[in-house]
Amino acid sequence: MERSMKDQTLDAFVKAFGGPLYDVSVWFAPGRVNLIGEHTDYNGGHVFPCALTMGTYAAVRRREDRRLRFYSTGFPEEGIIETSLDELVPEERFGWTNYPKGVIKMMADHGHPIETGFEMAVCGDIPSGAGLSSSASIEVLTALILCGLYGDLESGGPVRLFRNNDAGNPKRLRGEIPGKEIFFAAGISREDIARICQEAENVYNGCSCGIMDQFAVTFGKKDHAIFLDTAALEYETVPVRMDGHAIVITNTNVKHKLTDSKYNERRRECETALSVIRRRCTPELLMSLSAVNTLLYGESYPTVIRGLCDLDSALVDAMAEKWFQEFPEEERLKLIKRMRHAASENERCKQAVRALREGNLTVFGILMNASHISLRDDYEVTGPELDALAEAAWEVDGCLGSRMTGGGFGGCTVSIVRNDALERFKEHVAREYRDKTGLEADFYIAGIGSGPRKL
Ligand code: GLA
Secondary structure, three states, X not given: OHHHHHHHHHHHHHHHHOOOOOOOEEEEEEEEEEOOOOOOHHHOOEEOEEEEEEEEEEEEEEOOOOEEEEEEOOOHHHOOEEEEOOOOOOOHHHHHHHHHHHHXXXXXXXXXXXXXXXXXXXXXXXXXOXXXXXXXXHHHHHHHHHHXXXXXXXXXXXXXXXXXXXXXXXXXXXXXXXXXXXXXXXXXXXXXXXXXXXXXXXHHOOOOOOOHHHHHHHHOOOOXXXXXXXXXXXXXXXXXXXXXXXXXEEEOOOXXXXXXXXXXXXXXXXXXXXXXXXXXXXHHHHHHHHXXXXXXXXXXXXOOOOOHHHOXXXXXXXXXXXXXXXXXXXXXXHHHHHXXXXXXXXXXXXXXXXXXXXXXXXXXXXXXXXXXXXXXXXXXXXXXXXXXXXXXXXXXXXXXXXXXXXXXXXXXXXXXXXXXXXXHHHHHXXXXXXXXXXXXXXXXXXXXXXXXXXX
16 A cells, blocks of 8 residues: 555656656655544643544655755646745745645744755645645655755764754664654654644644644554643553444545634634633632542642633533623623533543543443534534534444544544444445535545654
């Protein structure tokens, strides 16, 4: 599979830029699917994504000058997009190349500039705009290439083009080099790669996304999901044992574009709510809450509210009406709903991870359904297509749970389906979806793959 995508990528390179291939290398970064914990990452909560075996491939050759030349088989009509290291400003005419260019710019801003350009041919099997992080995938892929190609790892020589190389002399590395070593040999940690790529999305591409996607792509581990506490940036990898079930991704085929969607609006609403909460949650109140929480759950309450996910959903239900009196009714109800989602989704995410660790897929599935309902009713980011898919999935005997995944407003759902119910699931969901929306859905069985690497 990977082998043939590698060949296709090399073919695309030759077609676009010509041979020979002796100085062309091929790199890969996965896409991701989030199992649960949605719209929690920018609210200081937990997420539980995994990297996919689907991803983005790039064949790359360094140039002697400062030109950058890009070609993507996903956008053949755009042909070769020509630009340069002196043109690292986001512009619509640069299309998809704003993602790799954003990473080059952010790496430079963080003290890791490159001095010469490259040509890059990109191929991929992640459907774009489907909420499976094709953009984070190309961002992390670019960062990997910058570290690997410009770090001169192959020659075993010193990292030449990186100014901040505090990792000492890189080891001579051959063959399949895991992303971790490439990043480390270039003097940058994987956490920093995820942050720099997130910044490329936030600052260069105008989407105020959280860190989940870039983190999941960078830290991907085969057959594991990543339980990430986004406030502390601490994570654990958890084995995903499916016990006769498959993870099914269903595509609405309605493209979502986060910058166009209400994503940034949701972030602003959460910030407004948080500023009120911070004012209301005095240190005295937090101390008494902590005492109650310790008594009831054996867990102390945070002493500072870092994000809406630090709130307990029972507290939101009890106090929010009173705390948000200063807002007109409509606004007040909206803010309370957003908070309720953030708090409850964070709780569901932690419970779901516990259930998976205990091998209880049934509970995991129930929590997925509840997550969708909360995203639909409280956070209002689903829309008719995602709702049609999830609701059809819930009707299938053998489907343990189904929910929208990613930013929402189109894109995909993720479902857990018993292997012997797969065909029935696809038939029923496809039919219901067609009847309700007039659209065709696509189905993929998700393989959980490892992180970025050189092929
Ligand atoms: C998008 C963003 C992520 C996250 C999800 C929602 O995928 O890029 O940071 O906020 O939406 O969970």
